[in-house]
Amino acid sequence: MGTLNINHELDDQIFNTINPLDPEEFRRQGHKIVNFLADYYQNIEQYPVCSQVNPGYLQNIVPNSAPNNPESLDKILKDVQNDIIPGLTHWQSPNFFAYFPSSGSTVGFVGEMLSVGFNVVGFNWISSPAATELESIVMDWFGKMLNLPNCFLFASGGGGVLQGTTCEAILCTIVAARDQMLRKISRENFGKLVVYASGQTHFSLKKSAHIAGIDPGNFRVIPTIKAKEYTLCPKSLRLAILNDLKEGNVPLFLCATIGTTSTTSVDPLRLLCDISKEFGIWVHVDAAYVGSACICPEFQVFLDGVENANSFSLNDPSALTNALSTNLEFLRNKATELNQVIDYKDWQIALSRRFRALKLWLVLRSYGVTNLRNLIRSHVNMTKHFEGLIAMDKRFEIFVPRKFAMVCFRISPLVLSQVSIKFDDEKEVNMFNTKLLESINSCSKLYLTHGIVGGTYIIRFAIGASLTHYRHVDIA
Amino acid sequence: MGTLNINHELDDQIFNTINPLDPEEFRRQGHKIVNFLADYYQNIEQYPVCSQVNPGYLQNIVPNSAPNNPESLDKILKDVQNDIIPGLTHWQSPNFFAYFPSSGSTVGFVGEMLSVGFNVVGFNWISSPAATELESIVMDWFGKMLNLPNCFLFASGGGGVLQGTTCEAILCTIVAARDQMLRKISRENFGKLVVYASGQTHFSLKKSAHIAGIDPGNFRVIPTIKAKEYTLCPKSLRLAILNDLKEGNVPLFLCATIGTTSTTSVDPLRLLCDISKEFGIWVHVDAAYVGSACICPEFQVFLDGVENANSFSLNDPSALTNALSTNLEFLRNKATELNQVIDYKDWQIALSRRFRALKLWLVLRSYGVTNLRNLIRSHVNMTKHFEGLIAMDKRFEIFVPRKFAMVCFRISPLVLSQVSIKFDDEKEVNMFNTKLLESINSCSKLYLTHGIVGGTYIIRFAIGASLTHYRHVDIA
Structure with a gap:
């Protein structure tokens, strides 16, 4: 058993070094990360909704092999802030109206x-x-x-x-x-x-x-x-x-x-x-x-x-x-x-x-069920509100009637055809709307995506992010 | 816009009620849950490793439809403690030697x-x-x-x-x-x-x-x-x-x-x-x-x-x-x-x-890579140690040579055949080992699983849980 005891000591040394699931360390790091994320939500509107990095941006920042020795959580979180967050598209942003929003909640x-x-x-x-x-x-x-x-x-x-x-x-x-x-x-x-x-x-x-x-x-x-x-x-x-x-x-x-x-x-x-x-x-x-x-x-x-x-x-x-x-x-x-x-x-x-x-x-x-229903209704109501704003503006055309929390619209081909005869061509209308969406997204204040339906390019405005309020919709 | 403004107010009321992603609420609940989990790890050895509940136990405790009105996190966590934890098999327990352990870490x-x-x-x-x-x-x-x-x-x-x-x-x-x-x-x-x-x-x-x-x-x-x-x-x-x-x-x-x-x-x-x-x-x-x-x-x-x-x-x-x-x-x-x-x-x-x-x-x-390697080596060393203990005990047979962090063993058929002639039958040997494992697991102090290889029932002892130390192996 002599040799085995020596092993015990060696292994105890290793455990003392890395301590994978020590409750007090867990508590310390857990609180740190909760604060980090709470701050992230607090500041989320400061970030461009859709990431603006170029392909391959991260490869030049991150070392090309794993470190041999441990690094501190503080150092890693600094890298998350400086290197990772700029490469995120902020799905939790109140100005995220793309795809179908996948919003989080504290309880989730x-x-x-x-x-x-x-x-x-x-x-x-x-x-x-x-x-x-x-x-x-x-x-x-x-x-x-x-x-x-x-x-x-x-x-x-x-x-x-x-x-x-x-x-x-x-x-x-x-x-x-x-x-x-x-x-x-x-x-x-x-x-x-x-x-x-x-x-x-x-x-x-x-x-x-x-x-x-x-x-x-x-x-x-x-x-x-x-x-x-x-x-x-x-x-x-x-x-x-x-x-x-x-x-x-x-x-x-x-x-x-x-x-x-x-x-x-x-x-x-x-x-x-x-x-x-x-x-x-x-x-x-x-x-x-x-x-x-x-x-x-x-x-x-x-x-x-x-x-x-x-x-x-x-x-x-x-x-x-x-x-x-x-x-x-x-x-x-x-x-x-x-x-x-x-x-x-x-x-x-x-x-x-x-x-x-x-x-x-x-x-x-x-x-509770009642609040969940009301939250869904509030998203639908905000979307109705957006639909109302779009409908009042003659430059836009609502492409299909809104049913839920998404509006499909585009710059009206009628309006465009008054500007130039070239817009009698559906392709040119699509191109114009593509450019409009690109310019909306590149300002990085909000993020919308498109759809192509029956050959027509449409802009989709979907509400569902947890932090979205009327003021975000109004600004959009 | 009159109607729309009324909607604004209604929705703001809803938001004030359920507040899905308010940063300060997130911080408060996040800290609470970190403490809850840290306490769980602290006390994990008090729970039976393998859950001892009967099938259908939860149905009698939980209401059969979702509540209409919100319940507090404190109340829910009390239910997690009283109703859910008894129904868990504690994969993070240091006395979990079943399947292949899937151990967590603070950093993970x-x-x-x-x-x-x-x-x-x-x-x-x-x-x-x-x-x-x-x-x-x-x-x-x-x-x-x-x-x-x-x-x-x-x-x-x-x-x-x-x-x-x-x-x-x-x-x-x-x-x-x-x-x-x-x-x-x-x-x-x-x-x-x-x-x-x-x-x-x-x-x-x-x-x-x-x-x-x-x-x-x-x-x-x-x-x-x-x-x-x-x-x-x-x-x-x-x-x-x-x-x-x-x-x-x-x-x-x-x-x-x-x-x-x-x-x-x-x-x-x-x-x-x-x-x-x-x-x-x-x-x-x-x-x-x-x-x-x-x-x-x-x-x-x-x-x-x-x-x-x-x-x-x-x-x-x-x-x-x-x-x-x-x-x-x-x-x-x-x-x-x-x-x-x-x-x-x-x-x-x-x-x-x-x-x-x-x-x-x-x-x-x-x-860091060095510590990860050492942790794996420490699991292998602990398993070697267990293998040594089993090998020293003549009642057991190591079924196949150990390579990594798992030992396959059983009560030796040779030893059993000295006890009774009925153990010349492989089926009876298997039955005896089945009963042994059942009685080990039902004491709820540790949890092992079995394998059947070429018709032979073997007991598997797998080390890999983050909290496992030599003392747990020795007691097992």
Whole structure:
């Protein structure tokens, strides 16, 4: 044992040097970082919303190998301030109106901290029972808030799962639909499976179908038109299905979108479900953006018909938690029998998973349903206000009617054509709007993004950042 | 504008009520949670390592719908303490020797906090340049620490990416290999693609191959034997490949494991790569567990031959950061030309991603390479110590030689057969060891898990939790 004792001493020396999880050191560094982030939020309006660095900027600043010896947290935080923050696009800025804002909240942050701090790997029930059980419970809470039909709740044989991202959620449902179908038809017909989408469906679907092995030649994109507000036309879907059947293909999967990325359009869910049912097609409802708004009863009309869909996914209440880390997915009548416990690893791609439910649970409890609804309404109201300002200004054209917290607009081609005959060309109009957006973003006071819909370049103004108030909208 | 102004006031009222990201409220709640977690680490040894709750325990405690009105953080934290913590298996406990420990560190936590606090969605370069650039830089840092051949570094046309989980990493490589092959052979031959694994390969591979659409009938599991320490035998691989070719199948993908889950065995990488090269098979190296130990030069011998592999994945230095959130994957000679900037969304399943590199960067800098190496050595030394204690006790048999920080052992069948003739039956020996492990775990003072290898039930003792010291090992 002599040698072993010497080892003890050596190792104790090492522990004394780096101390990976000493509670007092944890406390000290934890408080430091809380202050650092609180200061960051305090000063966030001083930074350009969209990062202004050039590609490769960081390589010249950072050493090209890891240091052998420890550096202090203070030194590292100084580098974060000087080197990293200039390279950030500030998604938490109140002047961030790009993409769909992914805004944080104190409580969401606190939930993440707890989840990271407990650091459990919840791949099955016993690896942390609370992680699995709380997830089932809050998913049912959320399902009820959305007024989802009972068939999506655990209490009635369905159930929900928190996925890391929408892409994962959709991939899981495609694989489930694919396997269900392959059990019916033989595996030789794998190459005949067809997935349907509209021209406005999110790119995630194409990526997921590709990963799941669907022939890219069997990914049907059904065009949409302005007259129908870029929604998926049931008639066109039926024609596409009939055409596939004629060619010996096997219609598999349809993704209907409630709130498309470019224009927040709402596909006619009930009609699409009816057709899909007729042909035995799995319907997935992608409500990534709008889903959370449906906790307000006045928006639940957009989910009409959802009881006929097979699966449903959405981001969490976008205004209050980091959209990245909690994506909800509900499955109707899960094929496999649910036993006494759920092993969520079988509901997702990865084996291991975080204690994701903790965050959603904290957010729902800390704010309460009433406040969450009001916050979503306040974003919608601010967007209405912005819409009003744009509508009053004759230079702008609102491209499609606003439904939620996003306005799609552009400089009116009518106004432009009065300036120069060259603007009779749609391409020139697009070019003008592109330049306008570039000049708005390069001033770095705010950040907006664009969409291209039916060949038309539109400017998107999306409200959802937690720090955004009316004054930010007015200035924009 | 009259109505709009009224709206302003209403919304300001709402904001004053819930205040989602007020910096001072953030500071107050942030400090509270840091203290809560520091106290948790302080008291962690008081809790049963493995949760002792019964299935469904939480449902009876938690209300069945979300509250309408806000609840205070203090009240919620009281519930976390009373209702959630009893349902946790304490992965951070120094007496956690199960699975592969996933231990946290203060710096890893700080890195997560920063990443969550900035809350950027890094799906392409412009959405936060620093997130992409820092990731490329630290991946090259890490590649150099592992002494990986240049072909895996960005600097030489390869490159690395932080994936959420090993499963994602493997799925991405299978899809890459599959698509490369489908470009050569026609798509009709999809059903002929074959994936090779050993009986010890992690379950993730089978799951990933399934998701990617590989016919489950074409997933070849090559048996391993005790005499070869449960490593994948190159001769058997060749036979399996030749057999598949004879049957008209298309050998696609081999997963070689450096450090298997059950016994930390090391497949003979160089020989396996030679054979795979001969038949044009993509080789992925799964070094999830052992990879991080290879930052120590004395372990790099296990990576011999890696320059001939196509891809390589590992968890981050398991002793220092949460294994869940950073999994490194290196790709050799990426097929697509790398342009001036990298859009990491094309390197993974999901579109959006966290600022993952921040955490690894903080860990590498805060501890420094030398300390990280020493910490891994200290875990290996503690395991050697445990191995010595087991070896001195005649009642135990060490099942396979220890290589890293895990010992596989069981009650010796020889000893048992002296007790009763019934133990001449392997099943009875397994049963006895099962009962022993159950009784160890039910005392709730420590937590170990088991493996079944070649029909034999073994007890695994894995060291890796940050708080584990010699005294914990001695008591165990």
